[in-house]
Amino acid sequence: MKKSNLLAEYGALVALILLFVINVATRGGNFLQIENLRNLVSQNAAVGVIAVGMTLVIIAGGIDLSVGSLTAMCGAVSILVINKFAASGMNPNLAIMLASLGAIAIGALAGLFNGIVVAYGRVAAFVVTLGGLAGFRSIALVLGNGGEIRSQSPALQDFGFGGMAIPFAKDAGGGPVLFYWSAIVFVAIALIGGFLLNRTRFGRYIIAVGANPRASEYSAINIQTVRLAVYTLLGALVGLASVLVAARMNSVGTGSVGLYYELDAIAAVVIGGTSLRGGKGRIWGTVVGVLLLTLISNMITAYHIDTNWQGLVRGIVILVAVLIQRGKKEDE
Amino acid sequence: MEFPAVRALDGVSIAFESGEVHGIVGENGAGKSTLMKILSGVQHPTSGNILIDGQPVSLSGVREALRRGIAMIHQELNLVDELTVAENVYLGREITKGGVLDRAKMIEATDKTLAEIHASFPASIKVGGLSIASKQLVEIAKAVAVDASILIMDEPTAVLSDPEADSLFELIARLKARGTTILYISHRLTEVCAICDRITVLRDGAWIATVPAKQANPAELAGLMVGRDLGDFYPPKIPSPNAGPILEIDNICGASFSVRPGEILGLAGLVGAGRTELAEAIVGARPHSGGEIRLSGTRIKIRSTKEAMKHGIAYVSEDRKALGLHLSLNAIQNTTLANLNAYGKVVPNRTTERSSTETWKKEFDIRVGDLDAPVISMSGGNQQKIAIAKWLETKPKVLILDEPTRGVDVGAKREMYNLILRLATEGMACIVISSELPEIIGLCHRAIIMREGKVMGELKDEQLSEEAVMRLAAGVLAA
Structure with a gap:
């Protein structure tokens, strides 16, 4: 493999390691402490879960701009359901469980809607989901009267800050370091997503449809079903992600939750080396992409750089990632 | 330009004279x-x-x-x-x-x-x-x-x-x-x-x-x-089978014909005679109305290539690069794509996928070093063999090959003819669409000649000559 190919293949990983090396050199590697690593994984777990689904949609040759607004809509629904059940005296954990399923179902339905219009209405995914970007946010605002919906159930926040104790790790006070549930969900979804893409028949069809939809049709693949399925799956993952966000904040600000999630998710997918043209991509790259974007924003905070620069730095990282990928194409 | 492993051109010197x-x-x-x-x-x-x-x-x-x-x-x-x-x-x-x-x-x-x-x-x-x-x-x-x-x-x-x-x-x-x-x-x-x-x-x-x-x-x-003697270009013909028709096409896109198991049926005509459109209509890749398709005497409806596959009818497209193959996928992924179901409903078994691709590779003498390389790097002939293997995987009873030797070099052409003959010998009904007259004459038992979407006539055995086919294809009616 040529040097430039190696860079294109593992560029995001190299960048991630480089940032850690810089941290070790300048701050003695405080980012490598177990708590900070834990934070790195859990901080953007919701975006990570969405990005895994987005990877599949993009490999199948599509795109979804509605995920941020849909997060707000599903989050609003989940808290409304929890409050309703909490008022009726139901076991709070059961209420959370039911609300999560509700949010996932609503998300899947919204994704199915996107998928139907894309697959059968033959409208460009960009346009369909741009409609969703505007529409789902609007529904969320209506549900929350334009403001924040607060959870009435303390159990929700317990879930948001709960997790599994990391073995042998102790925090400054000698207490256990928890690997938050959100991080566990992110890791699990990434593993399932990777398996789905690389090992299952459905995953092979996703790649085939993205690489060449017409040839797939001629190979007896129902391409409409595949498209429908990836959008629905992404919608369901957005529903799941919305619960993670709601649990963390114990509320959903219908105007602010999920803002720019679509951009973060797509950025992570692209940085991770998945082709925006479809037909080629990988889940682990997307995970590295999410971690890289998180690490960059953490470093900007930790190094007391004016946070207003954050957007520019992200923009540059995305551009560089795409340029390296393009270099790879020319080599082939 | 040097490719990773292959030197595409080596010390070639040619002088071109002006005006030649x-x-x-x-x-x-x-x-x-x-x-x-x-x-x-x-x-x-x-x-x-x-x-x-x-x-x-x-x-x-x-x-x-x-x-x-x-x-x-x-x-x-x-x-x-x-x-x-x-x-x-x-x-x-x-x-x-x-x-x-x-x-x-x-x-x-x-x-x-x-x-x-x-x-x-x-x-x-x-x-x-x-x-x-x-x-x-x-x-x-x-x-x-x-x-x-x-x-x-x-x-x-x-x-x-x-x-x-x-x-x-x-x-x-x-x-x-x-x-x-x-x-x-x-x-x-x-x-x-x-x-x-x-x-x-x-x-x-x-x-x-x-x-x-x-x-x-x-x-x-x-x-x-x-760099070797080709001998007889077309393999010797096997006698026409006399079984009853397996596939009968009745007024699909205005065309009617039938094909028997073990028979090689040619669909001849000029480019634009509507042969590809007809084939695509038969396998459900192109919407059409009216007409009837019978398989072993039973009327069937085919609305998609998937349904055609279930009925045992396969179509290998003339447009290998756009429709026949996924160029960015590797040989294994292409070979098993239409029949992936058979390797596991949810999780295809990668080991059997590889071994059956290896089997096709041996069987068809597919010359490719790395089954994991994208098929875009393979030659036209080898690509075509993969495209055919993909459909043979589904064990079809009727195989429609659209311009199977287009963009395929001389040596591979001959292999393709032998392959078609072998499939027919094994009892498969083969429909070969070709614009090359010698191919129709040299390979087929019988030929349907089309012109502007209509069947102009049918020729078989001794009747099958370049002149006779050309007359029908060009619309010059024989006396």
């Missing part, structure tokens, strides 16, 4: 395309020189090559369908007057060029509405408009009907008379011998011979191309 038609032949992978890409400035040689009129030149890009008078007409035409003929001809070098496009002048000049090459359409119409043959003329007009002294044509007749090809040959003769040098790449050896002055044979990236066309004949050229 120089044929370049060779199997796929012989280095023809690489040579042409270097001459037209698309690729850069790692060593060696290009001399024009004795002066070494460096062709840094297509623009530079064009400036030196070298124009290339690609197999896949590079025209913008949405623009007019004149706009295409002047694309990138528009005539302006005070910063504004001078349309009238461009149309006038283009009309003049079109008249020069005897094109019958005006410069002001959109290219999208033209036939393939006319589009080719637009490409030639582009070259003539810039006064190209060297014109490279890559398989220009592959997409033309015989009368269209004939008028192209006349045009080539006229261009030659004007002093234009023409490099003519083609797989059709008969036409190369007929229209060229000299012919160069390439094999495995090396120069083999340059012979005067007058002294060359197709058989000898074919021998030079493959």
